[in-house]
Amino acid sequence: MSDLDDFLYEQVTELSQEGNVLFDDGDLDAAMAKFDAAWGLLPEPKNQWEAALWLLAAKGDVYFARQQYAEVVDAMMRAAMCPDGLGNPFIHLRLGQAYWELGDKSRAGNELTMAYMAAGADIFEDEDPKYLDYLKTILQPPVGQDTL
Structure with a gap:
């Protein structure tokens, strides 16, 4: 699919960046509002755009921070x-x-497992250790290593 036009891309990117700052500051409602506003700017079908990936991931991250796990999955x-x-x-x-x-x-x-295979243990670095601990119960360490 072709890229968003420059003006629209700038608007979506700016709203997304504002949302990321608000998220980092702990203002989850305001962050979600920015991500929703950016989402609303994407032409249909929305999932064809590269921006849809990072906007949906950002929205999923807000849901995760809110402990709304079914919404994270969606x-x-x-x-x-x-x-x-x-x-x-x-x-x-x-x-x-x-x-x-x-x-x-x-x-x-x-x-x-897919996250680990794609990015290694580093992806778990800033996460609750329970997830990597669980993974260690189901995966064997790579050859030559004692642990994941």
């Missing part, structure tokens, strides 16, 4: 259907965490 599954979404380590990380929190350990294990 946003991240939609993100996975966007260009470059499938195989994105962050998408798989958040999906795995959400499934873990929802009690679906099988899906959690699959998604956390």
Whole structure:
């Protein structure tokens, strides 16, 4: 698909960046409002645009911070259907965490494994250690290593 026109791309990017700053400051409602505003600017079908991936991932991250795990799954599954979404380590990380929190350990294990395979243990660095600890119960360490 062709890229968004420059003016629209700038608007979407600016709103997204503002949302990221608000998210980092802990203002989840204001961050979501910025991400929603940016989402609203995308022409239909929205999931064809590269920006849809990072906007859905950002919205999923807000849902994760709010502990709204079913909404995380919905946003991240939609993100996975966007260009470059499938195989994105962050998408798989958040999906795995959400499934873990929802009690679906099988899906959690699959998604956390994909995140680990794509990005290594570093992707878990700033996350609650329980997710990597769970992964260690289902995955063997790489050859030549004692741990994941």
